[in-house]
Amino acid sequence: MSSNRITVKNMTDKEYFLGHKACAGCGGSLAVRLALKVFGDRTFAALPAGCMSAVGFIYPQMAFLNNAIISTFPGTGSMLSGMRAGLDALGVKDAHVVGFAGDGGTADIGLQALSGAIDRREKIIYICYDNEAYMNTGVQKSGLTPYGARTTTSPAGNNLPGSVMQKKNLFEIVAAHDIAYAATASVGYPQDYLNKLSKAAAVEGTSYIHIYATCPTGWGTPTETSVSLAKEAVDSGLWYLAEYEDGAFTLNRKPKEFFPVKEHLLKQGRFKHLKDSDIKVIEEARDKKWKRMLEKWN
Amino acid sequence: MIDTRKNESVFVSGDEAVALGVRLSRPQVISAYPITPQTIVVERLSEMVEDGSLDAKYIHVESEHSAMSAAMGASSVGARAFTATSSQGLLYMAEGLHYASGGRMPIVMMNANRSLALPWSIFGDHRDSMSMLDSGWIQVYVEDAQEALDMTIQAYRIAEDPSVLTPFMINLDGFILTHTYELVEVPRQKEVDSYLPPFSTPNKMSLETPKSMGFSTSPADNMEFKYQQHKAMMDSMEVIKKADKEFSEMFGRSYHGLVDCYQCDDAEYILVTAGSVTGTARVAVDTMRIKGIKAGVLKLRFMRPFPEQEIRNILSGAVSYGVLDKDISFGYEGTMFTNVNSALSGSKNFPRGMNFVGGLGGRDISVQDIEEMFIALQKCPDNAYGDYIKSRVSFVNMGVNINE
Structure with a gap:
């Protein structure tokens, strides 16, 4: 893998997703951009309602150079299945069929179709860019919004600390289908993401990458910190880099010491209100998860 | 098994007549989800795929919403798609109906007309399809199993016409048609092939000419797309009449147009x-x-x-x-x-x-x-x-x- 692996240095200069109207510092658009540089011209993409479809397909200004279509909000997985079946029936070989869906489109409204698609074992790649809320509609809580995050439907006040639910464990839900390949990634660790994209492109069967994607607009963070914050999220243990292959989980990065959670969270407007007791809840949940991952995963 | 090299009369239910019509139409992708009283259609189609008499990709979807979504995925790359539903299932895929017609995807779907809950009822009436009248689909209501088979073939011919490119819903009264056995004449495959050429459309994603589809519009552009959709549906009237006339010339059965x-x-x-x-x-x-x-x-x-x-x-x-x-x-x-x-x-x-x-x-x-x-x-x-x-x-x- 090392000899022909795609790196920031040797990747193509060609852009497949450009001229779109995403916010400055958008982590989701970075996830899409890098993925298409790995997948290349022979890519058919489907994107449900969400930020990337909203910013990439405004007639007559189309932002994708490869084939791309907006799917229904709940129907990314099934539209990908239909595209793959159609291409197979027409004899189109060596083409990638790829979905890019946000956290709401994946963990909430699109979960049924995603589960069906994985169950069918088709050769499709599904990428969830997780910016931890319904950003396109103006920052509402999703199933992947973390504890304590202020959104426009989980306000922080005297009675509630923002979202009172922990993030849905989607990576392991996907893995429980015994999917051919699944991984988590972060826009803060681009080489790790590129490696995983290459693996997903090569695997026979369905693959899933869940990439943590910063959203300056929704998180209340400076645009220039999008990459460093996404890196810090991993370093603080609030996100993790892992893979699921051949029935086994592997942790790709095991920080010896976590970056301080409080320092990381308080850089973000959505967490500014958190009390020390809330941060304790977050740290405890993190430690519980890491204890389990370190014990059971490679 | 029916020999489609020669005209043969068979004793089949309305659902089975549709399945025979689908096979003769050579769809490339079938997305299937069961619902009474449609289910026999997707059962028979699965058997045809299994025994090799139908060369199509058969997708077991997890809902009607996904049945339509998968059919749209197939249609978006230029494949001929079929699905079937009924009642609650039709409503569950309602979003997809408007989506497919707006995307000008000539999907053909059989709908077994069935009442809508509440109260629950598996029996027939037209409240399901009538509530989808504004979804931009061509809607035909057939009278018997023969018309069901014949209209399945005609449906692709009409829907895929370049001036139409509009999805097509074939409605059969639940149980009264779907489950009643009648003698049905099955046309020859060779003649159907000459009546219904392979699906060809410029409105698709392909490696040769990459496209963005299913895009969004501003108020400055949206109405023009809706006008074109309406015009295509209006223009389909002449296409329907022509399809009926040519069908009658080739197969000896006319339904007299609209x-x-x-x-x-x-x-x-x-x-x-x-x-x-x-x-x-x-x-x-x-x-x-x-x-x-x-x-x-x-x-x-x-x-x-x-x-x-x-x-x-x-x-x-x-x-x-x-x-x-x-x-x-x-x-x-x-x-x-x-x-x-x-x-x-x-x-x-x-x-x-x-x-x-x-x-x-x-x-x-x-x-x-x-x-x-x-x-x-x-x-x-x-x-x-x-x-x-x-x-x-x-x-x-x-x-x-x-x-x-």
């Missing part, structure tokens, strides 16, 4: 029907004619595009007309009645009309019920006066009094 008539030429009292009840109405017309009453039936085959001109021509010569709706738009009247009245509103002679709502939730409509409709039409009051507005909508064969 509407079919029985004894309408000199009829004073005409009942408008859709679907399987038309057969019952034909019998009732015969008995009325014996009694010297000039009755006729207008079989409304297509609800969209709506055959305004044909309806106007045929009904404006009548003294009065009735519309038999297996549907009720609560708070007003049956949807077919509203549409027929609208078609007539521009004609010089606007005959008196009555709306008979019947068959809801699968209740039987007998020959006698229809005879009573013709008798009521003879007594139909003048449009402009008295209790006409109150009395023009009546429920057929009710078990309770209206004021009970």
